[in-house]
Amino acid sequence: MSTLALWQEGPEPSPGPSAVVPPEELTRALPVHVAEAVWRGTELGKVEARVVSSGFPALDAELPGGGWPTRSLTELLLPQSAICEWRLLGPAVPSLLAEEGSTVYLVSPPKQPNAPGLAQLGVAPDRLVWIEVKGPADRLWVAEQLIKSDPCGAVLVWLPQARPEQLRRLQVHSQSCDAPVFIVRPETALRDTSAAPLRVSVTLGAGWNIDVRIRKRRGATFDGVLQLPAMPSNLDIVIPPRLRTLPAPRPARQEVPHVLGSPATNPAAAFRVAH
DSSP: OOOOOOSOOSOOOOOOOOOOOOHHHHHHTSOHHHHHHOOOTTSBOOOOSOEEOOSOHHHHTTSTTSSEESSSEEEEEESSTTSSHHHHHGGGHHHHTOSTTOEEEEESOSSOOOHHHHHHHTOOGGGEEEEOOOSHHHHHHHHHHHHHTOOSEEEEEEOTTOOHHHHHHHHHHHTTOSSOEEEEEEGGGGGSOOOOSEEEEEEEOSTTEEEEEEEEOSBSOOOSOEEEEOOOHHHHTTSOGGGSSOOOOOOOOOOOBOTTSSBOOSHHHHHHHHO
16 A cells, blocks of 8 residues: 655754834835835824813823824723813813814713813803713714814813713714814723823822823824823912922831731730730
């Protein structure tokens, strides 16, 4: 009986050393217009639409395009609403309202906007529109209509219960909107997928700072924490230096273990045990 050879016998070829070609070498042979369009995974994504400076140079350096994007959705994730929104967005107000007729639209904020406080940030009462809507479905409908109208200024929508398909729909509408669109959601929404190209979480930091983490962006990931000074300008001239930073936390008291294994909480008892 003849045997059918399915595999060629013989020593296996030894793999040669793999050559690592620098990206510059790979793109050098390409036409100039093609090489300029090549995006590398270690770089920030390119943004074709207009951007608005956040007012924080350190944050602008980490945002694709160097600022808050237009024609796109930006998701702000907070541990608690009405705490950090304006401390993050306040420095961008002059840029958001630079064009004549610009307006800041607020859809269903958790608390009533403080007109005098917003006026100190640069949002005059006639440049502010507050839309109060009840129910998640109605909020979504109002947000869609507002974004599709292509307003001038900025749009802030509080959607704590938005589903992934609803955010995808808003992202599609935002691609035709020349104003930055911010969707404010709880930080627990990080467990859900989101069509927003930019997701930023904000928490209170030490003193008057805020801690900003870029959870998602076009391009390379960013795992650091940006500690941004967020003291309102009207307080900067009246707050004394001793109140600009929080006091250092008190060191934890070293407890002396009891002979029976339970911790001694009374200092006198601790002394007797130690003695």
